[in-house]
Amino acid sequence: VTTYRLVYWPSIPGRGEFPRLLLEDAGVPYVDVAREEPDGVKAILSTLRTPGADAPLAPPILEIDGVRFAQSALLCHLLGQLLDRVPAGAESRALQLQLTVADLVDEVHDTHHPIASGLRYEDQRDEAARRAEDFRSRRLPKFLGYLEGLSGDRDTILPEGFSYVDLSLFHLLAGLRFAFPEAMASLADRTPGLDRIAAAVRARPRVAAYLASPRRVPFSDGIFRHYPELDGAVSP
Amino acid sequence: VTTYRLVYWPSIPGRGEFPRLLLEDAGVPYVDVAREEPDGVKAILSTLRTPGADAPLAPPILEIDGVRFAQSALLCHLLGQLLDRVPAGAESRALQLQLTVADLVDEVHDTHHPIASGLRYEDQRDEAARRAEDFRSRRLPKFLGYLEGLSGDRDTILPEGFSYVDLSLFHLLAGLRFAFPEAMASLADRTPGLDRIAAAVRARPRVAAYLASPRRVPFSDGIFRHYPELDGAVSP
Numbered sequence: 001v002t003t004y005r006l007v008y009w010p011s012i013p014g015r016g017e018f019p020r021l022l023l024e025d026a027g028v029p030y031v032d033v034a035r036e037e038p039d040g041v042k043a044i045l046s047t048l049r050t051p052g053a054d055a056p057l058a059p060p061i062l063e064i065d066g067v068r069f070a071q072s073a074l075l076c077h078l079l080g081q082l083l084d085r086v087p088a089g090a091e092s093r094a095l096q097l098q099l100t101v102a103d104l105v106d107e108v109h110d111t112h113h114p115i116a117s118g119l120r121y122e123d124q125r126d127e128a129a130r131r132a133e134d135f136r137s138r139r140l141p142k143f144l145g146y147l148e149g150l151s152g153d154r155d156t157i158l159p160e161g162f163s164y165v166d167l168s169l170f171h172l173l174a175g176l177r178f179a180f181p182e183a184m185a186s187l188a189d190r191t192p193g194l195d196r197i198a199a200a201v202r203a204r205p206r207v208a209a210y211l212a213s214p215r216r217v218p219f220s221d222g223i224f225r226h227y228p229e230l231d232g233a234v235s236p
Numbered sequence: 237v238t239t240y241r242l243v244y245w246p247s248i249p250g251r252g253e254f255p256r257l258l259l260e261d262a263g264v265p266y267v268d269v270a271r272e273e274p275d276g277v278k279a280i281l282s283t284l285r286t287p288g289a290d291a292p293l294a295p296p297i298l299e300i301d302g303v304r305f306a307q308s309a310l311l312c313h314l315l316g317q318l319l320d321r322v323p324a325g326a327e328s329r330a331l332q333l334q335l336t337v338a339d340l341v342d343e344v345h346d347t348h349h350p351i352a353s354g355l356r357y358e359d360q361r362d363e364a365a366r367r368a369e370d371f372r373s374r375r376l377p378k379f380l381g382y383l384e385g386l387s388g389d390r391d392t393i394l395p396e397g398f399s400y401v402d403l404s405l406f407h408l409l410a411g412l413r414f415a416f417p418e419a420m421a422s423l424a425d426r427t428p429g430l431d432r433i434a435a436a437v438r439a440r441p442r443v444a445a446y447l448a449s450p451r452r453v454p455f456s457d458g459i460f461r462h463y464p465e466l467d468g469a470v471s472p
């Protein structure tokens with residue numbers, strides 16, 4: 001039996017939610033290390049600092065049978081194949097789309113931290129306002145339009161069927177609606193296909209059970225953050 | 237015979253250089269589409285706008301036997317396997333490191349475009365100065381220290397042997413030295429392993445021939461840019 005240990009900041013969904021959703025949807029046992037240890041951050045630092053050819057740079061980290069891997073898209077790619085959450089023959093396409101989701105997540109992060117991830121938001125508010133305006137008006141519609149264009153009239157993003165990318169799109173939309181409710185409301189009529197995919201994900205029994213459990217940590221002050229001053233309706 | 241068509245902005249090395257180096261090192265024929273067409277940018281837009289399940293969001297794009305793929309790290313992952321530029325069994329680790337290189341490249345881009353990729357540098361100079369200072373003092377040493385720590389006393393980053401990640405590290409260091417000569421000079425004694433890997437890459441016959449050819453486009457106003465005001469020595 002393959003063992004899975006997920007290592008990610010315990011108080012936020014963040015990038016760890018992408019592999020976590022995949023583990024939950026597959027229904028396999030896994031240890032959510034930093035949430036189960038008394039000192040989660042200490043457990044993360046210990047995982048990061050243990051030397052070795054598998055040393056990671058940053059969370060999320062997934063230990064598969066004791067070997068560490070990092071980079072959220074790679075974790076999804078590996079778990080997708082191990083847990084049958086990607087159609088055979090569509091592995092590369094799924095990874096491409098997951099990497100595109102990851103790029104958008106990076107840009108979401110930088111709306112509130114455009115200067116330095118090590119500084120507080122309050123220390124880069126003016127720059128954040130400028131970056132968020134560009135994000136809402138230009139980058140967000142571009143990414144969503146691209147993903148919507150792939151969705152066709154299916155309830156999966158890949159023509160080959162369900163994949164972990166559907167789980168990721170569900171989480172992405174949830175995070176975007178938390179962080180940018182006004183912008184997303186103004187774009188609602190541009191994402192019918194993505195909404196259909198997200199609804200199909202929410203209807204999956206293990207996902208529904210997970211979302212109703214305390215294991216689904218609410219959005220707060222992580223990558224997806226709501227600052228009203230960074231939000232606003234997008235012009236048509 | 238597999239056909240390869242690379243589609244990337246013709247005047248800069250940028251992210252297209254990662255798959256291009258791999259094609260050059262393998263010595264396989266490929267079409268560098270935007271450089272061989274009379275109007276390279278038009279060829280890129282045409283490739284982007286052609287509908288289909290393989291529609292990409294952005295360059296670099298690689299057409300493998302007529303099917304489009306995007307995301308530079310995925311292109312390296314696919315070419316690495318097709319062209320035997322990654323050791324068997326090390327595919328996931330190589331992809332993890334390539335994704336880490338790609339993250340650093342994104343941060344390099346944002347040193348001169350911290351607010352909006354659609355605006356000119358001159359429209360975001362103040363923000364760029366703040367971001368570049370954080371990049372030089374905190375992010376760059378963190379990434380380089382991580383990669384150096386993996387290099388051991390080998391001339392390949394992976395213990396299993398040569399991979400496309402070595403090619404990517406060579407290009408990354410070259411770009412960093414172009415963009416941030418003072419910062420990189422002040423960090424020189426921290427990267428002996430990475431320098432050894434880059435030297436081994438430069439000594440590969442097909443790489444050396446490529447670097448001496450007009451196909452190697454010099455750094456200019458792409459992702460790796462030199463603005464003296466964004467550079468500076470890093471404190472020990």
